Amino acid sequence: xxxxxxxPQYQHVQEGEDFTTYCNSSTTLSNxxxxxxxxxxxxxxxxxLVKSGEVxxxxxxxxxxxxxxxxxxxxxxxTQTTDxxxxxxxxxxxxxxxxxxxxxxxSVLP
Amino acid sequence: GAGVSQSPSxxxxxxxxxxxxxxxxxxxxxxxxxYRQSLGQGLEFLIYFQGNSAPDKxxxxxxxxxxxxxxxxxxxxxxxxxxxxxxxxYLCASSRDWTxxxxxxxxxxxxxTVL
Numbered sequence: 001x002x003x004x005x006x007x008p009q010y011q012h013v014q015e016g017e018d019f020t021t022y023c024n025s026s027t028t029l030s031n032x033x034x035x036x037x038x039x040x041x042x043x044x045x046x047x048x049l050v051k052s053g054e055v056x057x058x059x060x061x062x063x064x065x066x067x068x069x070x071x072x073x074x075x076x077x078x079t080q081t082t083d084x085x086x087x088x089x090x091x092x093x094x095x096x097x098x099x100x101x102x103x104x105x106x107s108v109l110p
Numbered sequence: 111g112a113g114v115s116q117s118p119s120x121x122x123x124x125x126x127x128x129x130x131x132x133x134x135x136x137x138x139x140x141x142x143x144x145y146r147q148s149l150g151q152g153l154e155f156l157i158y159f160q161g162n163s164a165p166d167k168x169x170x171x172x173x174x175x176x177x178x179x180x181x182x183x184x185x186x187x188x189x190x191x192x193x194x195x196x197x198x199x200y201l202c203a204s205s206r207d208w209t210x211x212x213x214x215x216x217x218x219x220x221x222x223t224v225l
Contacts, residue, residue, distance in 0.1 A: 031211055042201060043153070045213040088153065092210025097166055100145075102152035 002027045004091045006101035014109050019076040021104035023089035031092045032065055032072045037103070038085040046074075079108045112136075114217035116202050122223045123192055131187045131220045135204030142185050143203040143214060144177060153201065159185060160208040192224045 003026040013019050023032065031050045035043040047056055049065035049072060056063045062075045076083055086103040093099075115134040123129050135142050144156040155169040159179045170176070174192075179185040189196055199221050203214040 033213060035214075042216040042218055043203075043214075044216070048211070048213065050211070090214075096210070097155070097158060097208070098210050098214070100153040100155070105150075 002091065002093050002096060002099050004089060004099045004101040006087075006089060006104050008104055009102065010105050010107075012107045012109065013079050015081060016078050019079050019083070019106055021074050021087050021089075021106075023072045023074075023091070023101050025070045025091045025093075025099075027070070027093055029069050029091045030094045033090045033092070033098070034063060034072075034074055035088045035090065035100075036085050037088065041085075043088060076106075079106070081108050081110055084108050114202055114204050114215050116200075116217040116220050118220060119218065120221045120223075122225065124225050125194060126191055128188065128190045129192055129222065131189075131200050131202075131222070133185045133187070133202030133204075133217060135183065135185070135202070136215055137183075139204035139206055139215070140182060141205045141208040141212070142179060143205075144185070144187050145201040145203065146171075146198045147201055147219070148198045156187070156200075158208065165208075189222075192222075194224045197222055197224045 005024045033048045034046040037043045053067045054065040060077045064073045086105045088103045089101045090098045117132045143158045145153040157177050161182050162179050174190045177187045199219040201219045203216045205212040205214045
């Protein structure tokens with residue numbers, strides 16, 4: 001079945017440094033979603049990518065969907081302490097349910 | 111309602127007891143999902159409903175776990191004869207329908223502790 005992997009599992013950065021997490025699927029995706037879970041909270045939807053090669057930006061966050069629609073990345077520029085949390089990607093495949101990746105836990109040192 | 115609600119927020123039970131967890135999705139959302147999240151881990155898919163039917167029960171860890179949804183709204187997840195490894199946060203999410211193009215709205219979760 002479909003598998004979604006994320007790297008790295010953990011990332012510690014100094015405040016102001018950039019951060020990137022990568023999401024890879026074993027199968028071609030129809031779309032991909034990204035969620036953020038703050039410590040002690042529940043996952044909250046960030047964005048959805050649908051088109052091959054699509055790039056979307058939300059302030060300091062840049063999301064990219066690969067040309068082959070099998071991978072995606074989330075890049076945060078100049079991290080802040082408010083960026084702390086776990087970032088999950090979730091891959092959708094035609095006719096199938098979403099599969100969440102294991103997440104990347106980001107800690108930001110002030 | 112304004113968002114997905116879950117009850118109880120915390121549940122402590124003794125090994126061997128049955129527990130029932132409740133999820134109230136956003137009004138009008140036909141798809142409902144249950145996930146389990148152990149401490150510091152990712153989201154483990156358990157089951158999803160489209161309306162009252164559950165096309166995919168593949169994620170239920172054992173036959174001690176069951177779920178139902180009535181009236182296309184509230185869902186209950188029942189764990190019979192709880193074991194210590196069942197301790198986790200159980201998250202419920204709903205979306206407009208089951209297609210993957212709809213975002214999932216998560217509830218605050220129920221933290222289950224089995225002593």
